[in-house]
Amino acid sequence: MNIKFSTFQSRLTHSPDFNNETEKFIADIEKSLCDKLHYADLADYDCDVKLIFVQTGGSEGYFLNSFDKLQEPYYILTNGSNNSLAASLEILTYLNNRGIKGEILHGGAEYIAERIKTLAAVNKVKRQLKSARLGVIGQPSNWLISSVPDYGDVLRTLGVTLVNIPISRVEEISKNAVISSKTDCPDFDREELTKARQIQKALEQIVCKERLNGLTIRCFDLLTSLKSTGCLALAELNAKGIIGTCEGDIAAMLSMLIARIISGKSNFQANPSRIDVNNNTVVFAHCTAPLDMLDKYKFDTHFESGIGVAVKGELHAGKATVFRLSADLKRYFVSSCDIVKNLSETDLCRTQIAVRLDEPVTQLLTTPCGNHHIIMYGDYARHIKLVMDSLLG
Numbered sequence: 001m002n003i004k005f006s007t008f009q010s011r012l013t014h015s016p017d018f019n020n021e022t023e024k025f026i027a028d029i030e031k032s033l034c035d036k037l038h039y040a041d042l043a044d045y046d047c048d049v050k051l052i053f054v055q056t057g058g059s060e061g062y063f064l065n066s067f068d069k070l071q072e073p074y075y076i077l078t079n080g081s082n083n084s085l086a087a088s089l090e091i092l093t094y095l096n097n098r099g100i101k102g103e104i105l106h107g108g109a110e111y112i113a114e115r116i117k118t119l120a121a122v123n124k125v126k127r128q129l130k131s132a133r134l135g136v137i138g139q140p141s142n143w144l145i146s147s148v149p150d151y152g153d154v155l156r157t158l159g160v161t162l163v164n165i166p167i168s169r170v171e172e173i174s175k176n177a178v179i180s181s182k183t184d185c186p187d188f189d190r191e192e193l194t195k196a197r198q199i200q201k202a203l204e205q206i207v208c209k210e211r212l213n214g215l216t217i218r219c220f221d222l223l224t225s226l227k228s229t230g231c232l233a234l235a236e237l238n239a240k241g242i243i244g245t246c247e248g249d250i251a252a253m254l255s256m257l258i259a260r261i262i263s264g265k266s267n268f269q270a271n272p273s274r275i276d277v278n279n280n281t282v283v284f285a286h287c288t289a290p291l292d293m294l295d296k297y298k299f300d301t302h303f304e305s306g307i308g309v310a311v312k313g314e315l316h317a318g319k320a321t322v323f324r325l326s327a328d329l330k331r332y333f334v335s336s337c338d339i340v341k342n343l344s345e346t347d348l349c350r351t352q353i354a355v356r357l358d359e360p361v362t363q364l365l366t367t368p369c370g371n372h373h374i375i376m377y378g379d380y381a382r383h384i385k386l387v388m389d390s391l392l393g
Contacts, residue, residue, distance in 0.1 A: 001120045003033070004040035005051035005077060008066075010058030014082050022055060025079040025109075032113035043069040048120040051105065052076050057083025060090050074102035075119060077112070101393075121383065122390045128261045129391075130159030135210055137203075138167035138218030140248035147251040147370050149327045157329045158391060160254065163210055167218055171225045173202035188299045188309070195226060196309040200233035207242055214243030214260075216253040222308075229308030231287040232299070238266045238290035245269045245372065246288055251327040252372040259323050259374045262383055266290035268315070268375040272364060273348050281356045282322075282364070283343065284375060289313045289351040293377065303349045312350035314342040320355065321380045325388070326369040332388050333369045335359035336381040 015021065030036055040047070054063075054076055074095055078084040088104050095102040105112045140148050151162045177198040199222065207215065215237075219230040234244040243260050245253040252269050259267045270284035287303055287310035297313030316339070323334045335357045343352035358381070 001033075001035050001049070001117070002038070002047040003035065003049050003051065003116060003120070004038045004044060004047040005053045006040055006042045006044075007053045007055055008059035008062045008087075009055040010062065012056060012058045012082075014056060018055075018082065021079065021081050025081075028109035029112050029116075032109040033116060042066050045071050048123055049075060049116055051116075054078045054084050054088045054091065055082065057087045059084070059087045060094075063091050064094075072101055074100065076102060076104045078104060078106050080106060118386055122387050125258065125261050125387050126159065126391070129257070132160045132213045132257060133163055133211055134160060134243075134250075134253055134257065135163050135165045135206065135212045135215035136248065136250060136253075137165045137170060137206070137215055138221055138248055140216075140250060141218055141220060144247060144249055144371070147249045147327050147372075149250055149254070149329055153329055154250075154254065158254065160257070162250065163212070165206060165210065165215075167221055167225075169206060170199065170202045170217065170222070173205055174198040174226055177201040192228065192301075192307070192309050193232075193299070195228035196232040199226065199228060199230050200236050203230070203233050203237060203244070204242075207237075212242070214245075214253060214257055216245040216248050216250055218248040219246045220304075223302075223305050227307060229287070229302040229305065229310065231302055231308060231310040234288040235291050235311045238288075239292040241266075243267075244288075246286075247372075249370075249372050251325055251370050252374065255323055255325045255332075255374045258325065258384070258387065259321075259376050259380075262380050262387060263321075263376045263378060265376055265378070266293050268293055268351070269372050270351075270353075270375055271349065271371060272373060273352070275361050275364060277361055277365075279356065280361050281340065281354055282361055283348070283352060283354050284322075284373065285343075285349040285352040286372075287311060287350045289315070294351075297351075300350045310350045312344075315339055315351070315353050315377075317341065318377070319379045321376050321378065321384065322355065322357065322373050323376070323380075323384055324369045324373045330392060331367070331369055332384075332392070333359075333363060333367075333373070334381050334384045334388070335363075336379045 237244040270286040274283040294313030302308040
């Protein structure tokens with residue numbers, strides 16, 4: 001971590017051991033942090049976390065005089081000596097009265113070190129979100145009546161730029177894309193695989209040209225125009241680190257981006273297909289599981305249409321996390337869970353898993369955040385809560 005701090009102190013009389021107290025305070029934090037804190041100029045924010053170390057009472061005036069050099073949010077570090085906590089409280093109250101975010105880091109070295117680690121992790125996500133460009137190819141599907149956020153709200157709240165792209169571009173590129181005659185699945189219909197790979201190539205070209213970190217596509221339109229689906233293309237893109245969601249679900253795409261940044265892994269967009277309240281389990285299913293998440297897989301047709309190429313795979317059992325951001329960017333659902341087993345039912349999308357949630361499944365029945373949810377390997381529920389509470393708060 002790259003942690004920097006700047007200092008404020010008044011010209012009032014300090015305790016005789018002021019310098020020793022300060023050095024010990026910083027050294028104890030560094031020991032608990034297992035990292036160094038670096039002194040920096042007030043305007044230097046080239047770091048993971050910037051701390052404002054208020055060392056004494058009477059620093060409030062110096063803070064105001066330097067206000068134009070500082071940036072939100074304000075992380076105020078204080079050890080409490082020489083009336084420094086009192087000054088910090090006055091400064092934070094001033095900020096809060098003006099709707100400016102801030103926090104006082106005060107207490108034992110271990111507590112402060114843990115807060116610094118958390119803030120560094122949250123700031124990492126914020127920085128990556130602010131540089132993200134996501135494509136919306138075609139409009140969201142007509143049935144996604146609660147999954148379309150306001151683009152301006154997305155930019156203001158998350159820092160993510162959304163780019164509208166006509167689906168005709170995918171259709172035009174796909175029709176002219178040249179695909180090798182070799183097939184990676186000789187037992188599957190070669191013509192269907194070729195059309196699916198053409199869609200994949202089209203999406204990859206658009207990602208490159210538009211400098212996108214990911215996309216969502218109104219994929220059901222492809223059933224008519226190209227007589228194929230985007231399932232395999234999205235499964236491949238996600239495995240390559242380019243997030244992709246189907247049906248034009250923008251809220252799911254934003255959820256997947258956040259999940260990807262936090263977990264560093266591919267994530268599975270899926271429908272909650274069946275809920276068992278007594279056992280606190282949910283069956284999730286979809287046709288676009290990322291190939292690198294699967295222990296094994298085979299190709300099948302798209303469930304709803306019976307054409308194209310979908311992915312029927314198996315995820316490994318173990319700890320995972322379910323996450324979904326609401327389209328109004330005010331709520332989210334997250335729960336750690338256990339992937340219990342894979343299913344193979346004929347009335348569901350091709351990749352199917354049963355998971356047991358740690359949070360009550362009744363939340364999905366009473367206050368859902370939408371349809372598609374994002375599933376990632378590993379327990380990231382606490383990390384996601386910290387990030388989302390900071391982003392949405």
